[in-house]
Amino acid sequence: MATCANCKKIILMGGVRQEGLRFCGKPCLQRGQAALLAARMPEAERVRAAQTLFRGPCPTCNKRGGIDLYKSHYVMSFVLFTRHGSHSLISCRTCALKKQGGDFMLSSLVGWWGIPFGLLLTPVALLRNGYAMLFPPNGVEPSPAFQQEVALRLACAEIDRQQAAQNPPQQRPEKANWKE
Numbered sequence: 001m002a003t004c005a006n007c008k009k010i011i012l013m014g015g016v017r018q019e020g021l022r023f024c025g026k027p028c029l030q031r032g033q034a035a036l037l038a039a040r041m042p043e044a045e046r047v048r049a050a051q052t053l054f055r056g057p058c059p060t061c062n063k064r065g066g067i068d069l070y071k072s073h074y075v076m077s078f079v080l081f082t083r084h085g086s087h088s089l090i091s092c093r094t095c096a097l098k099k100q101g102g103d104f105m106l107s108s109l110v111g112w113w114g115i116p117f118g119l120l121l122t123p124v125a126l127l128r129n130g131y132a133m134l135f136p137p138n139g140v141e142p143s144p145a146f147q148q149e150v151a152l153r154l155a156c157a158e159i160d161r162q163q164a165a166q167n168p169p170q171q172r173p174e175k176a177n178w179k180e
Ligand SMILES: [Zn+2]
Pocket: 004, 005, 006, 007, 008, 009, 023, 024, 025, 028
């Protein structure tokens, strides 16, 4: 049975095809296209782009240096319903610690109160978050995960640019204002 190349969901019917891959819908196709484009980006270009951002200002606090991709994990439970997941942050270490600390507090307060998943997932999220806080990316050079994310974002921007170029300008009135 066919599965989506991006989200791995089973495609019962329809879906979209691109370069021999199948996707469940347009959002997944776009993510898939971005991933293909990102994979084709030359390594030197990817590293250079990541290094520029790595040395640049933090998107949250504007402090310069050590910008990387950080993960923050959380669990929230409401008796029979448990929500859990991860945030990906591009920021400096200080901002990442604030977010990770916040999610750690939140999970330790409201993670447990779900049966059974809250009880099972909360210790996992707390451990993963503790690990992420204690062992950040090395701070000397952009981590491979950050480079990957930068390449993906550049690819997304490139696809947006191509799509915008295909639209006739009269359909984009906001462009007219920029020229003045
Ligand atoms: Zn999908």
